[in-house]
Amino acid sequence: PAVIHRADYRPPAWLVPDIALDFVLDLTETRVSATLDVERNPAAQDATAPLRLNGDGIVAGAVLVDGEPHNAWAMEGDDLVIDLPGSAHQVTIETTINPTANTQLSGLYASGGLLCTQCEAEGFRRITFFPDRPDVLSCYTVTLTADKAQFPVLLSNGNPVDSGEEDDGSHWAIWHDPWPKPSYLFALVAGDLVPTRDRFTTASGRAVDLAIWVRAGDETRTGHAMRSLIASMQWDEKVYGREYDLDLFNIVAVSDFNAGAMENKGLNIFNTRYILADPDTATDGDYDAVEGVVAHEYFHNWSGNRVTCRDWFQLSLKEGFTVLRDQQFSADRGSPPVKRIEDVRILRAAQFPEDSGPLAHPIRPDSYQEISNFYTATVYNKGAEVIRMMTVLAGPERFRAGTDLYFERHDGQAATCEDFVTAIEEGAQIDLAQFRRWYEQAGTPRVDVALSHDPVSGRVTLALKQTVPPTPGQSVKQPMVIPLRTALFDRQSGTHGGEHLIVLTQGQQQFTFEGHARPPVLSINRGFSAPVAIIAPQTVEDLVFLAAHDDDPFARYEAMQQLVVQHLVAAVEGRLDDDAREAGRKAIGGALAAILADAGLDDLMRGELVMLPGEAYLAEQLNPVDPARVHAEREALKAWLGRELAPAWTALHDRCAAVPFSLDAAARGARKLKTQALVYLAAADPQGTALRAKAQYDAADNMTDRQGALMVLCGLDCPQREEALDHFHARFADNRLVIDKWFSLQAGSLHPDALAHVQALAHHPDFTLTNPNRVRALYMAMAANPAAFHAADGAGYRTIADLILALDPINGNVAARFVAPLGRWRRVEPGRAALMRAELERIAAAPRLSRDVREQVSKSLE
Ligand code: HT7
Ligand code: ZN
Numbered sequence: 129p130a131v132i133h134r135a136d137y138r139p140p141a142w143l144v145p146d147i148a149l150d151f152v153l154d155l156t157e158t159r160v161s162a163t164l165d166v167e168r169n170p171a172a173q174d175a176t177a178p179l180r181l182n183g184d185g186i187v188a189g190a191v192l193v194d195g196e197p198h199n200a201w202a203m204e205g206d207d208l209v210i211d212l213p214g215s216a217h218q219v220t221i222e223t224t225i226n227p228t229a230n231t232q233l234s235g236l237y238a239s240g241g242l243l244c245t246q247c248e249a250e251g252f253r254r255i256t257f258f259p260d261r262p263d264v265l266s267c268y269t270v271t272l273t274a275d276k277a278q279f280p281v282l283l284s285n286g287n288p289v290d291s292g293e294e295d296d297g298s299h300w301a302i303w304h305d306p307w308p309k310p311s312y313l314f315a316l317v318a319g320d321l322v323p324t325r326d327r328f329t330t331a332s333g334r335a336v337d338l339a340i341w342v343r344a345g346d347e348t349r350t351g352h353a354m355r356s357l358i359a360s361m362q363w364d365e366k367v368y369g370r371e372y373d374l375d376l377f378n379i380v381a382v383s384d385f386n387a388g389a390m391e392n393k394g395l396n397i398f399n400t401r402y403i404l405a406d407p408d409t410a411t412d413g414d415y416d417a418v419e420g421v422v423a424h425e426y427f428h429n430w431s432g433n434r435v436t437c438r439d440w441f442q443l444s445l446k447e448g449f450t451v452l453r454d455q456q457f458s459a460d461r462g463s464p465p466v467k468r469i470e471d472v473r474i475l476r477a478a479q480f481p482e483d484s485g486p487l488a489h490p491i492r493p494d495s496y497q498e499i500s501n502f503y504t505a506t507v508y509n510k511g512a513e514v515i516r517m518m519t520v521l522a523g524p525e526r527f528r529a530g531t532d533l534y535f536e537r538h539d540g541q542a543a544t545c546e547d548f549v550t551a552i553e554e555g556a557q558i559d560l561a562q563f564r565r566w567y568e569q570a571g572t573p574r575v576d577v578a579l580s581h582d583p584v585s586g587r588v589t590l591a592l593k594q595t596v597p598p599t600p601g602q603s604v605k606q607p608m609v610i611p612l613r614t615a616l617f618d619r620q621s622g623t624h625g626g627e628h629l630i631v632l633t634q635g636q637q638q639f640t641f642e643g644h645a646r647p648p649v650l651s652i653n654r655g656f657s658a659p660v661a662i663i664a665p666q667t668v669e670d671l672v673f674l675a676a677h678d679d680d681p682f683a684r685y686e687a688m689q690q691l692v693v694q695h696l697v698a699a700v701e702g703r704l705d706d707d708a709r710e711a712g713r714k715a716i717g718g719a720l721a722a723i724l725a726d727a728g729l730d731d732l733m734r735g736e737l738v739m740l741p742g743e744a745y746l747a748e749q750l751n752p753v754d755p756a757r758v759h760a761e762r763e764a765l766k767a768w769l770g771r772e773l774a775p776a777w778t779a780l781h782d783r784c785a786a787v788p789f790s791l792d793a794a795a796r797g798a799r800k801l802k803t804q805a806l807v808y809l810a811a812a813d814p815q816g817t818a819l820r821a822k823a824q825y826d827a828a829d830n831m832t833d834r835q836g837a838l839m840v841l842c843g844l845d846c847p848q849r850e851e852a853l854d855h856f857h858a859r860f861a862d863n864r865l866v867i868d869k870w871f872s873l874q875a876g877s878l879h880p881d882a883l884a885h886v887q888a889l890a891h892h893p894d895f896t897l898t899n900p901n902r903v904r905a906l907y908m909a910m911a912a913n914p915a916a917f918h919a920a921d922g923a924g925y926r927t928i929a930d931l932i933l934a935l936d937p938i939n940g941n942v943a944a945r946f947v948a949p950l951g952r953w954r955r956v957e958p959g960r961a962a963l964m965r966a967e968l969e970r971i972a973a974a975p976r977l978s979r980d981v982r983e984q985v986s987k988s989l990e
Pocket of ligand 1: 246248249386387388389390391424425428447500503941
């Protein structure tokens with residue numbers, strides 16, 4: 129397979145300053161005429177190279193050069209290579225494509241009678257021949273012609289220029305985008321859509337017309353997305369000094385979409401999942417996701433569009449930075465500590481396993497076979513953590529000076545991660561020389577901490593040792609720069625004398641602190657200031673102390689997590705006798721009881737503190753892991769806590785159930801806790817809790833309560849389970865996003881037959897392999913359900929492998945996402961590891977595989 133290397137980057141031989149695209153749109157036969165103004169790139173290394181235009185599964189009709197038929201061209205694989213006599217020409221190429229046959233959902237495709245595009249990363253070449261690389265920036269003029277009755281709305285990037293109608297029932301619209309952009313940001317949408325409109329006036333007085341386009345009937349559920357968009361526009365002006373730059377901002381929501389959304393210039397295209405929300409159909413989590421994704425795509429207008437990537441190895445330049453920006457925005461809009469905890473939970477559940485598995489890669493990868501496989505938690509979420517560390521090192525004002533310089537210096541350019549780091553370095557006036565290793569080295573660094581105290585001098589010494597584990601292709605690692613916000617608590621007063629920023633730069637390093645009469649309690653990596661694993665000498669008493677007293681909310685959460693992690697890891701490893709198990713449980717129960725009783729906590733935060741660490745994160749602490757033991761021990765602890773604290777959980781549920789619905793933080797906190805209480809109670813008393821959960825379901829006036837109750841019921845073997853599932857399906861039969869929940873809840877449930885339920889649901893009339901949301905709803909939920917996925921006989925692995933093989937010809941991009949769970953076989957106990965590996969080998973032996981799946985499977989077997 130062809131491997132593309134970052135080191136092989138060469139500037140493009142030809143530039144395309146302008147492109148005119150002419151579409152005659154049709155569901156099965158769309159004609160495309162592309163006219164490219166091409167000119168030799170003075171910066172190219174080869175001044176004689178022919179014009180190479182990428183294609184993928186398309187055929188060139190006529191090829192004209194300067195308006196005349198031209199024969200000096202040839203196909204080299206999928207590429208169209210044209211010999212041109214001079215240094216500037218106009219090249220016209222015609223192609224014909226079938227959007228309905230495009231099940232890959234990359235390029236131009238049909239979704240429920242609409243036509244829409246997805247061009248990142250390499251979809252544009254499935255529409256027309258073009259130098260489909262992000263460092264070729266062009267001004268686009270787009271003419272769309274279509275049947276007016278079938279496609280009454282015709283949208284593309286930029287501003288509308290002209291429109292008209294023909295006698296044959298067709299109509300046309302011309303759009304012009306004044307901002308040069310790479311082909312991956314091109315978009316068009318045609319179809320029967322209705323707008324929700326609003327208006328925003330930028331700080332410098334530009335009036336921007338905002339529209340969110342959805343299918344008729346869905347417009348009642350666009351209000352939250354519109355409010356989120358306006359808040360994002362305001363926030364980016366205030367916090368990063370970034371204004372919007374067109375007169376129009378359009379968002380379109382479609383049901384069939386490979387990812388969450390796409391930041392096409394002036395025409396964002398969204399998965400409906402991240403636009404549509406009302407209390408009856410969307411949970412509080414869905415509301416947050418809509419707000420976060422709308423903001424993310426809007427923020428790309430500067431971090432991604434105005435400054436784009438030179439090549440796809442630089443993906444984290446736009447994605448890491450934009451994730452950081454959307455995280456900061458959501459923190460400002462809600463509760464900063466709760467948002468931080470949620471972000472760290474995602475990082476630990478999704479990114480840490482990447483870093484410790486066969487697909488580990490640096491946030492700026494060195495090579496790839498298929499770039500779609502690199503839209504990962506590493507590039508996105510760890511990328512955000514790396515830039516967040518720059519904010520910790522520089523402080524907010526100086527970091528802002530750095531980003532101002534970055535935007536000013538690189539506006540209109542296709543830039544690199546190195547450009548970003550240099551701009552922050554110069555603008556913020558900090559030295560990031562060694563820090564650059566975060567872009568080069570994969571793997572989650574581990575920091576071992578030893579604390580010693582000298583009672584005579586009152587000196588505390590912290591001895592830190594960092595190790596960056598070997599990862600594929602990187603056996604030897606250099607020390608990283610690791611900023612650790614640290615506090616030393618006096619255990620009598622319960623206070624500390626101020627936070628320290630320890631910056632670990634060497635393999636081993638000591639830090640001393642004076643004035644401690646007693647051995648302090650260590651609070652380290654507060655706020656999760658570095659994306660590392662800390663191994664610290666914290667006793668159960670220390671952790672209980674921090675869980676109750678730490679003034680850093682994240683550290684409080686972390687103490688609670690560590691308390692449980694230490695206990696469960698010891699239990700899974702068989703290191704607990706009955707007394708130790710009882711003592712561990714009592715300590716956890718005591719800490720939990722204190723949290724439940726703490727009047728100083730808001731309920732949203734309380735909801736975080738009472739959450740047990742997930743099985744994926746627990747599995748990361750064990751190598752090899754027996755997933756069945758992790759599951760059993762965690763469930764046993766949950767049941768013990770449910771029993772031990774039953775009166776408190778019941779009282780909590782009653783208190784929270786009395787809080788009326790609203791979207792404010794207090795009511796959301798109550799809803800979160802209500803379901804948490806049910807989770808613990810269900811583990812202790814399934815039958816009694818089935819009644820309570822069903823009562824919550826029946827009384828629910830919002831999706832958060834309804835889904836929470838149904839989630840609990842799904843895990844129980846009780847008559848209420850079927851009743852509620854049937855009721856839910858019947859009530860929301862015409863709402864695809866809610867039916868996705870119905871699939872997910874069953875596939876992710878604690879029910880012992882969850883895997884059999886998934887196998888049956890695959891034959892349900894509502895199930896289809898052609899809709900990525902539906903596929904993810906059923907199978908991602910199952911792959912993330914350890915008891916089902918890791919079924920001892922390998923049936924879970926087989927189910928996922930069967931899915932990959934069936935889905936790959938339909939949508940290789942989505943199919944490839946399911947390889948990673950199987951790819952973790954090396955860290956699983958030998959019996960299951962062999963079964964997982966056998967499934968990977970079965971996939972590898974298939975006669976035809978997409979490049980996407982082939983790359984993931986072969987790397988997982990290496
Ligand atoms: N920048 C967008 C990436 C994206 C994508 C990538 C691969 C295949 C399909 C895709 N759809 C959108 C989304 C974002 O990060 O904002
Ligand atoms: Zn993005």
